[in-house]
Amino acid sequence: MISLEQVGYSYSGKELLSDVSVDLSPGSFHFLTGPSGSGKTTLIKLCYGALLPTVGRVRAFDADLAALDRDQTALLRRRVGVVHQDCRFLDHLPLADNIALPLIVSGRDMGQENTNLTDLMHWVGLSARADALPPELSGGERQRAALARAVIMSPDVILADEPTGNVDWDMSQRLLKLLVELNRMGKTVLVASHDLALIRAAKNQVQARVLRISEKRLQLAGADL
Numbered sequence: 652m653i654s655l656e657q658v659g660y661s662y663s664g665k666e667l668l669s670d671v672s673v674d675l676s677p678g679s680f681h682f683l684t685g686p687s688g689s690g691k692t693t694l695i696k697l698c699y700g701a702l703l704p705t706v707g708r709v710r711a712f713d714a715d716l717a718a719l720d721r722d723q724t725a726l727l728r729r730r731v732g733v734v735h736q737d738c739r740f741l742d743h744l745p746l747a748d749n750i751a752l753p754l755i756v757s758g759r760d761m762g763q764e765n766t767n768l769t770d771l772m773h774w775v776g777l778s779a780r781a782d783a784l785p786p787e788l789s790g791g792e793r794q795r796a797a798l799a800r801a802v803i804m805s806p807d808v809i810l811a812d813e814p815t816g817n818v819d820w821d822m823s824q825r826l827l828k829l830l831v832e833l834n835r836m837g838k839t840v841l842v843a844s845h846d847l848a849l850i851r852a853a854k855n856q857v858q859a860r861v862l863r864i865s866e867k868r869l870q871l872a873g874a875d876l
């Protein structure tokens with residue numbers, strides 16, 4: 652689905668990632684961990700073309716991301732759902748509209764998509780909050796809404812950047828369950844998280860590979876997790 656081939660990423664002459672190779676194969680579940688500032692968000696951005704590697708190559712759905720024009724990149728991004736770390740929403744729009752925004756922007760017929768939206772709001776447990784404005788939501792509600800928005804276009808791949816940040820243990824378990832459900836539906840999932848307890852808890856629910864960024868390199872985490 653998405654593969655990084657000997658990727659390096661530098662900014663302002665400073666190397667952040669070096670010789671990173673990984674293959675997110677169809678239907679796989681990966682965790683990505685590593686210290687704060689080690690490059691987890693950067694690696695996620697490289698996976699969907701928000702950043703291009705300084706060296707090496709990123710391929711997604713058999714295309715070299717560096718070779719795509721703007722339209723091709725936009726089409727490819729519809730196949731990748733991203734849960735951003737900071738869950739940005741448009742504060743003046745009700746929650747349901749915020750979640751539906753990717754559909755509206757891509758010109759889908761909302762008359763036909765309404766059932767999907769209703770089902771999705773129900774799936775993340777936010778049916779009763781459809782009319783709420785984003786500033787009225789709790790942290791856990793925001794995180795679930797961000798996940799719903801990331802999957803509304805039925806992407807093949809979900810890249811979630813700290814999807815359980817700022818929520819309590821029960822809520823992080825609930826979010827994990829949703830991500831595992833998506834994987835069982837056949838989606839390829841990558842979750843960046845520094846929460847090792849969450850990653851350990853996931854081991855009973857899903858067969859996941861745990862990747863760790865350490866000193867610019869990506870390693871497969873061992874049994875110490």
Ligand SMILES: Nc1ncnc2c1ncn2[C@@H]1O[C@H](COP(=O)(O)OP(=O)(O)OP(=O)(O)O)[C@@H](O)[C@H]1O
Binds near residue numbers: 662663686690
């Ligand atoms: N293009 C850039 N210009 C300036 N700084 C950058 C650039 N890209 C990445 N960085 C810096 O590189 C570091 C790694 O950032 P990144 O957000 O990828 O790490 P992270 O592992 O996700 O961190 P956290 O766990 O704290 O979210 C940060 O200090 C960030 O500011």
